[in-house]
Each structure stands twice: as structure tokens, then as C-alpha cells.
Amino acid sequence: MTFVARMESRIEGFSVIGDLKWHVWDGVVADLWDVSCGDKAEGYYVSPDPRLFVALDVDGDGAFFVEGAKGELRRHDQAFSMAYIPAGVPIRGRVEGLRRIRHLDLHFDAAALTRRFGRSLDHEALRMSRFQFRDDRIAMLAGMIAAECGNDRPLHDLYGEGLLNALFASLFQIDQPDTARRRSPLSRRKLRLVTDYIDAHCLDRIRLADLAALTGLSETAMSHA
Template identity: 45%
Template sequence: MTFQPRMTSIREGVTVLDDLKWRSWNGVVADLWHAECGPGARGEYVSRHPRVFIVLDKLGGEFETRLQPNGPKLSPGGSAGSLSYIPAHMPVWGRAETGMRIRHLDIHFDPAEVGERLSEQLPPERLAQPNLMFSDERIFALARLIAQECAEPERRHDLYGDSLTLALLIDLFQPGREPAPRRTPLSAWQLRRVTDYMAANCSENIRLQDLAALVELSQSHFSHAFKASTGLPPHRWQMQARVRKGQEMLIAGGRSLTEIAAEAGFSDQAHFTRVFRRLVGETPAAWRRGRRAGDVSG
């Protein structure tokens, strides 16, 4: 992990209920917290990097958010679905009037690295402006998917999380209001180099920045050019390659579905079955039986 956020916090009356769960992607770190706040619990927080604070679930009373320790209350209570953007180096004070439990997601990010992925800077005026306890259904839906990635012990490949975090930050900051230029496809040698690499390593976590480096393009340019060439985003193409690898092992025989799932890069047999059925139209076991029946009848 290259990007490492730095946040200082002072908490009183706050108990963390579960172990911290977190994931890191290109220029982004997501932390999933579950905490209990007693009556009058308070906290002071400041980070060297900008972050997004998302209330996923809340049981019990309300909490207040302020930009000064004795300043005016700036939030309406922080119900589930509330979002806050806090710029870098900006202190925030929070206080719970009554007891409550809260599960929340913190998304820390490096604007320079995210800007490199987008091939354009995030708007400086938006980066400098705090926005506390607002609502946005689309951003909240993306945040819940990111939280699920943090919570699951078996991780999907990194391209999936890259896509989710980038989509959330694009929705939040809305860079590039002008229509994006039409991207040209990858050249034949670029497409061959990338797809050969992805096919050979489909069961591993493949980073978007590594694929882009193979053909000497920015991450944003590569993503658009790859989709223009294949009709699929990179993470979807990789998932299809994993299914193809699974089909090869199913035909060869000699392995259980659990072994095939692990070797093809899926978190477990259930994940393999779910993705296989979505892409092929039937379960791996049914597909293998159909192939055997076809061989016998032939």
C-alpha cells in the first residue's frame, strides 16, 4: 500500500465494538467502524488527507457535528444514509447527546493520485469546501458496496474496488463537466499484451495501474480504451477469464468444485457458482454434467 492516511483523534465515551475492517485501492483507503457511544460521548478528529464519512446504520440517539468546539451545530443529527465530506487538515468535533450505536465508513483519499487515475484534477474549490450530513442515494449505494468489500473476509479482485471508489469520488466532486473526448481503442499489440497478461494471471488480484503501465497509458485512458476494444471494463473481462479457466478445469476433471473455485481465483465455491451461473446460464455442476452427457451421446 503506497497511500497511508494520517488521522489524529481524541475520543471520550466511545467504545469500538468490532475489529477495524479496511481495504486499500489506488490512492484510497476505506475503514469500516462499528462503535457504541455513551451519553455525552465526544470526539475530535483531524486528518492530513480529505475524507468522506458515511453513516451506514445507527441505533439510538442523535449526534452533533461542529467545525469549532463551541461553534454552531452544523448537522441535523446524522441518520443512516447521511454523508459528510471533510477537507484535509480541517478539524471536526462530534458529540452524542444520548447513547447510541453507529456503523460508519470512512473513505480517505489522495487527491493527486485520484486525479492521475482520472487524467484530470479534482476541482480545487470542491476539495476545499466541507459538506456535512447531506444525502445522496447514489453515493450512499456505492458506499454500502464499498463497506461490503471491507467486511467480507474473502476479497474480490482489486479492479472491482477501484471502480467503486472512483465512481463514488466522481459523483461527489463531479470533475470534467465538459463532454469527455471519445476514446480510441487499444492498438492490436496493446490489447494482446494486456489480455495475455490478464488471462495468465486471472486468478490473482490485478491492479488497474499495472494494466495501464503495460501499455504506457494513464489509468483513465486505459480503462476507456480497453472498453472501446472489448466492450467490457477490465474487471468484467477478468471475471470472464476466471470462468473460462474454471470451465477448462471442469472439462479436465479430477478436481472438486471447491478446488476449482480456489484455483480460478474465486473466494469460495458459492462465489464461483454465483458468477458462473450469471455468465454461463447454469451452475458449474450442471454445465459439467451436460458436457459429459454430450461426450457419451457423441
């Protein structure tokens, strides 16, 4: 099933430059925005899905300010300044002294993230707002994801999904499962389900998510098994 990003927004003073670039991967919608900013550009945003904002390029002597519902105010005035906004958390954004901002928005389905990482994912981390932070590793991955959104000849989806897995593992500090869990084998019945499916679809694209769904495991647990 294709994940569709849903967000309520009211904006004023922003104008999109060129065409919006975007890409959909399993459980993730990536939007690559390039916008010019008016003198008093501002917006209100709330989404039912978690979202990562990454400033890629900031043109001007001012900043883009993000304000939370409790009055928390954070300044974004450099490339690769980031904000993580949990599901349902409203924010206001306003511009002071910027002419242009290019940024990446990643909207993702929390259920799909759980499917990928299983018990290794700390759901409390999904609920924690981070209105301004920097991380060199996430910055590198976000830059590569943005480049793929703008690629006229995009690579295989497994490339983008691999970048996203690495980004989410860094963003939420998802550790490797313990050794005992990693070495748990499949039961004979589940192993037969998997091998029969592979035999029947050997000429098609076989996704880890499909195999995990057959066995009732998370993608991480299926991979280790």
C-alpha cells in the first residue's frame, strides 16, 4: 500500500521556484522544496504523521524560525539545520531576512517504521520534538536523498530505502538487536512459507517487507532470522 503524506498548512509569502520535486518510498514521502521568501513569510503546519525538516540551502542574513505550541522558538540559519516534528504537533514557521530557502521534508508512516525495525524502535523517541539540531551523518544522508528526489533518472528504490533506513537508525538511535534475538531461527512452517514464496516469485522483485508479512515478524527480525 502506498503511503500518502497528509498535512494541514496555511502559508503566506512563500513562492515555489520551479517544480516541486518529490519521491515516494515504502512508508516515506520525500518533498524537495525550493522557495523564495517574502518580507513577512510565515506558515502554520500540523501533520498526523511524523516529519523531518532539513534546511539544505539558506540564502540571506536572517533565519527561518520554528515555534512550537508551547512557545519554544528555534532558529534555522545554516545549511543542514534540522527539526523533527512528531505526529500531531502543530508548529508555526516565519522568515526574517531570508530571500530563499531550499529544504527537504520527510513525511513517514510510524507503522511502516515499526515494520522495519520492530522492537528495536523506541516509540518514546517518536513522540519527542526536536525543533533544532544538527547531525553530520544525517546531513550526509539527507543530502543524498534530496539528490535522488531531483534525479531525472532515479536509481532503484532499494537505493533510496537503504538511505532512509540509515537515516532513521541515526535519527532515533536504533541499536542492533541483542545476539539471542538475532540468532532466533524461523520455525519449519515459516521457513517453508518463505522458501515457497521465493520459488514462486523468483523472477520478480522480492521485498523484505513481503517476507516479514508472511511470517508475522518485523523486517529487522526477518532479516536476522
